[in-house]
Amino acid sequence: MPSPNGQRPRRTVCVVIPTHWETKIGGAQYQGKALIEHLVGRRDIDIHFVGRRIRASHQPEGYRSHEVGKQRPVAGTFLADAPSFWMALQRIRPDVIYQRVACTYTGVAALYARRAHARLVWHVAHDSDVQPSLRPAVPGVSSLLSRFDERIIDYGIRHADAIVVQTQHQADLLLRHYGRNDSTLIPNFHPIPDNLPDKPSDPITITWVANIKPFKRPEVFVRLAEDFRNRPNVRLIMIGAPPLSNPEWPTLLAKIQALPNLLYLGGLSQEQVNHWLARSHVFVNTSESEGFANTFIQAWMRGTPVVSLDV
16 A cells, blocks of 8 residues: 555565575575665665674675574574574564575564564575475484474475475475475576677686585586596686585595696685686586576576586
8 A cells, every 4th residue: 555645665575595695605695685686776675684694794785684693503404593583583574574495494484474464485495495305314313403493494384475486396396295386486587697708719618616515516526627637628617615514525625626627716706606607618517406506597698508417
């Protein structure tokens, strides 16, 4: 309803993603960034971001950010963040919550939305969001916390007001595992690149981009570099934030640094990733599973073919 002065009343939109894109730039973070940048500047919307590990130097433009957790996840869950997340929602009083990635926040946001007469839009970020068997198992006492967290996620998915999926396969999984047949399929969105450079003919550049996690299988790309080590006209580029805690990472990093034809650049911004993809001849994906890899879209938009083992 319009206000007495003829203007539409302002609405409060809260974007909830586990980690801010300045700290970790995965597909979910990039899509949240693109959405906020699209909404910023609208006079009828107040925008808030809620998540974990927001850098102290972060200066948001056109929206407000709220950090609800810094510590390491408990048993792979964000259960410890639930009280601060709930209090953040009470302070913000959102009309609409947009939440991406299945986690503790999904269930807490659904409960808040039902009690406060707000609306929750839940956006699937990965096939594992709608197929619990794909989520990593946590052994021992931690499994009790994981099962409790699964109940919270289940509640959130079943009570979300609207659900967005990336692919028809995710819609099918959502129906099979959660009984929801009312999802909306929206493919991932990316800005069209300007003035793409010509790809140099020499060396041939093969690029791998992902946050370094076990299911991304970075060691497979390292083996590929070992196979090409005697080909001077082939260069391999590896891009991805190192894991926070993985006992196998130092050994893999040593192998990477010992290969003269493999350049590891660490975690880069989206603009820097696009820079390298535009100059690459092949993009390689070694993941066991994806939602719908944003890197596929970024590579295709820059004329770079994708070679993928399992996705």
